[in-house]
Amino acid sequence: MPSLVYAxxxxxxxxxxxxxxxxxxxxLASAIDLAAQAKQAHWNVKGSQFIALHKLxxxxxxAVEEYADLLAERVxxxxxxxxxxxxxxxxxxxxxxxxxxxxxxxxxxxxxAGALAEFGERMRRAIDETxxxxxxxxxxxxxxxxxxxDKWLWFVESHVQAAPILE
Numbered sequence: 001m002p003s004l005v006y007a008x009x010x011x012x013x014x015x016x017x018x019x020x021x022x023x024x025x026x027x028l029a030s031a032i033d034l035a036a037q038a039k040q041a042h043w044n045v046k047g048s049q050f051i052a053l054h055k056l057x058x059x060x061x062x063a064v065e066e067y068a069d070l071l072a073e074r075v076x077x078x079x080x081x082x083x084x085x086x087x088x089x090x091x092x093x094x095x096x097x098x099x100x101x102x103x104x105x106x107x108x109x110x111x112x113a114g115a116l117a118e119f120g121e122r123m124r125r126a127i128d129e130t131x132x133x134x135x136x137x138x139x140x141x142x143x144x145x146x147x148x149x150d151k152w153l154w155f156v157e158s159h160v161q162a163a164p165i166l167e
């Protein structure tokens with residue numbers, strides 16, 4: 001199936017729109033996976049920090065769902081089809097799978113921090129890639145998402161950072 005299926009008066013060249021649609025659908029899969037991982041942590045966290053982490057993980061889930069929506073809507077704006085079904089996400093997500101058998105708060109913190117960091121790195125790559133293609137609108141969306149992910153990573157990692165690293 002071609003990347004672009006709908007006509008649009010958007011003045012970005014078709015070649016650029018095709019590449020951006022492909023890239024964004026890749027990031028969309030990872031965003032949906034990240035949202036599911038945050039919900040997995042939300043449902044299963046246990047321990048002395050339960051309520052704080054339970055709420056934090058749910059807030060992350062909600063924010064990441066909004067990021068996924070931004071990505072999907074940009075795909076459609078460019079004439080593509082947003083591809084976010086479970087089988088597609090399972091096939092395309094680049095994130096490390098979430099551990100099934102963890103419960104302790106710090107274990108969830110470490111697992112979700114890893115997923116946030118992976119996704120953040122891919123979004124930073126997408127900023128550069130879309131800017132290089134001349135699609136500054138998409139680059140701006142990717143920058144917005146990257147800043148949000150960095151904020152959530154900070155919130156999550158703060159639960160296990162007790163002392164600064166001094167050299």
